[in-house]
Amino acid sequence: MAKWGEGDPRWIVEERPDATNVNNWHWTEKNACNWSVDKLKELLTNFRIESEKAKCKITEVEKCEGEAVANNRKGKLIFFYEWDLTLKWKGTLKGSESSVEGTINIPNLSEENDVSEVDVNVSVKNSDPEADKLKEFMYREGSNYIRKQLGKYVNALKEEFSKGMILPRKEEVKKQSVNQDGVASLSAGFTKQVHVNYIEKEKCGLKIDTSTVKTSHKFQCKGDEFYNVMTTVELLQAFTRGAVKAEIKKGGKFELFGGNIHGEFVELVPNTRIVQRWRLKQWPAEHYSNVTIDIDQKEDHTQVSLTQTGVPRSELDLTKENWDRYYWDSIKRTFGFGSFLV
Template sequence: MSGALGVTLRTMSTWNKHYHWKTKNATPWTKEYFRKKLVGASSSSVQIDSLTNFEGDVELGNRKGKLITIYDCSFTLEWSGKTAGGDDVKGQVQFPEVSHEVADEEREYPFEASLTSTASDESRKLCDVVRKELVPGLLPHFHAFRAELIAENAKDLGHEDSPANGSSSASSGTSTPAAGTGASSAAAAASSSSSSSTTTAAASASKTAAAKSVSTTKVDVSTDLSIRREDLWGLLTEPGRIPMWTRAPAQFTLNPGSHFSLFNNNVTGSIVSVDAPSKLVQKWRPPQWEPGHHGTLTTSLVENESSTTLSLALEGVPIEEEARTRDALDRFYVAGLKGLGLGTGSLV
């Protein structure tokens, strides 16, 4: 279970359970982790050559049985490639904030891809490959970092639970978003609740739902992204590309009537209508809504001169869920897509 400082609960060995505070400096391990995971990665005609300018601190500790991960670091990846004409191209990818706050808030890790060699149309194309293909392929290692940190280092703080179990719990608790609330909160609540309290909560929710009808409202969210409409449509509807911004497997078939599942089954529904590449209508719901109740999500894409406007209009949102649903659309849809490097500016 993770909190504002990345707190993860674990079972402590008997001798160490009441130890007040113990820490381990995991900065050297972290630098080596990212070097091994990222250097040598390639996509199409580009590859990562080295990791440089690593700065920051990573600390693993426990306080009265609570395992705590606190980290804030930055580094640069040097990349290279060859143009179709055989010219060598070099560049960098800077990651300015690899921190527990990014993980806790379930944001995408920001990055900036650039050229260090002479710029040309061909070299810029390679830089686009780095931004749109190479870096998204690296991000799963960032999302798995906290779980790996715990699995490999918790034993040094007296934790005796299975590293495999710890890795799985930490991963699901920090990287799976859920609509309306964070999936980290949902997963943590589910794993920490006893069967009796879960049964009681479910019964209470069922009685509440039966006692009143659902009053609903509409939530609208929009943003401009520096990507062509056809490419954005692909990111939103192709099951092989959806995980690039949701950070989770997707079940998605673009046929009216077919069912879909996103964010590790934390958003489900069905396809109502398709007007590619400009409009998609879906029946949509997170698990905390009243059983059987769906909203209608209309996704609209409008290409402008230098960007594409993404508009999300969700009708049928329970009034008590309005604020959380708006936050979820902002964080998991909009921020997830922007985490791929799609800010505002020229179309890519």
């Protein structure tokens, strides 16, 4: 999936011979979801916990819901993971032939919590003296062993997804040569050469074909809470997970996602409306769209409607997708604005 700022020809062809991420400045991301599910199942399924008191085994990873990604931002690796696990287990007390079955729920395996702080909630199918003893054993002793396995997952995630994320800086690779025809020869990381003709669209007088993005989302919060998220530097930093520059006033400038999104505030109506001149760095120079965010507080939720005009048609689908992922979904996840009672 393309990221904010990915694909900008001004830094792809001019700086890196393999056409990627100059000086590790831009945000790059690797999806670690499928790998994580497999790794967690590998570490936990059939994992045995034994002592002089009891023998227990995790028989199945019944639920493994969440996500994991590895990011490189300005040469710094950032790992995000959040998992809700349900495990099935069974065990016997030493000297007993009766088997007890139960479940373990781990709701908060995430980068926000140290592995030692992860909750390990133990339950049994049927409560009787033996089952209660085994439940106590799994809670008091077994949980520590389970946390160690989860620690192995975290270490493996960081080791596996650190590979290839920090790329050579531009001064570490050979300078590209440009011939008299204005054609750059770039080493593409393979044995052949890639030839790229430089064309500045703005100088060619090309008209930009634009369209409009319209989206609407429900948030489980008050209107002023959503407005504050979009107009408070600390809260902007929280859901964008990076440094933010913003002058929250009419005519004030803003930069998000390492400068890949920037613009200025055109109108600020507290708790009701935000209007911005907004552009993605990879768009043609000086081309801005107009973003209007209307905030409508209902009785039990807040309806947020976005209208963005002037989006280059070739960027339409990607822009909508990135609003959903990097703004709305991230806001819901970061501040808990996405939970509705049914």
